[in-house]
Amino acid sequence: MRKSFLALTLVLTAVLSIVISANAQSSDRPLNEIEIRTNFSIPSGEANFSGTTNSGSTLDFARDFDFSNEWGFEGRYAHRSESGKHKFLVDFETADWSRSRTITRSFTFRGETYVANASISGDLRLSVFKAMYAYRWGNDKIRIGPMFDVGLIKTSLELTGTTNNGVRSAEGSITKLAATVGYDLDYDPTPQLSFYHNLGGIVFQGEHLFHVEGGVKFFPVRHFGATGGYKFQRYKLEEDEPNFLTIRSNGPFVGGVVRF
Secondary structure: OHHHHHHHHHHHHHHHHHHHHHOOOOOOOOOEEEEEEEEEEEEEEEEEOOOOOOHHHOEEHHHHHOOOOEEEEEEEEEEEOOOOOEEEEEEEEEEEEEEEEEOOOOEEEOOEEEOOOOEEEEEEEEEEEEEEEEEOEEOOOEEEEEEEEEEEEEEEEEEEEEEOOEEEEEEEEEEEEEEEEEEEEEEEEEOOEEEEEEEEEEEEOOEEEEEEEEEEEEOOOOOEEEEEEEEEEEEEEEOOOOOEEEEEEEEEEEEEEEEO
């Protein structure tokens, strides 16, 4: 993933450098941004794909697997209107956590009973693709207002281990079209410095969606800069009741920004 990320960053930088040089804008502030991040994610959550409400088959990611912290990938494109009132954003992120260990209890997952004191490997994944619109009030330095985002969220947990029927693999995966509402904030005290904050959430039937992030961007030159901050998200998605998967991840992020 690191080699692919580096190659993508280098190609993107080269292409945008050509575009910027050939089409320099006369406006005081660039209206478009492309941002590439790496997110250091600390995961937790629960899942139940036993087909029953049996609490003994609800898996706790911290207790049963102790998934290690991993670096994820995120890419986003943002456009602001000349007035700053309208902000559009398209965002894609993905993260993957893996762990192998000896489980201390038996549980049922997708019809297979994994037995205690045997080795098991787990792979937990989260992918989010969403589009956002925000209408903000304010002035040249600060803009804040309501936002709405909608997109696809995919969560999955794959297990391979010893069961009553020998070594088996099973996967529980849920993909949902989901939306949240909240607010978006940009504070630009200088042309080189920008602080931002975004929050959204919704509760619909048995599903709970929430995300929040805050960070800062620094532009030592007009078109290129760096970003860093902290992000938390919690997604609980239901398949057919009572099957569900909840992922919580939080941690810092760093990246680069090109604006034009």
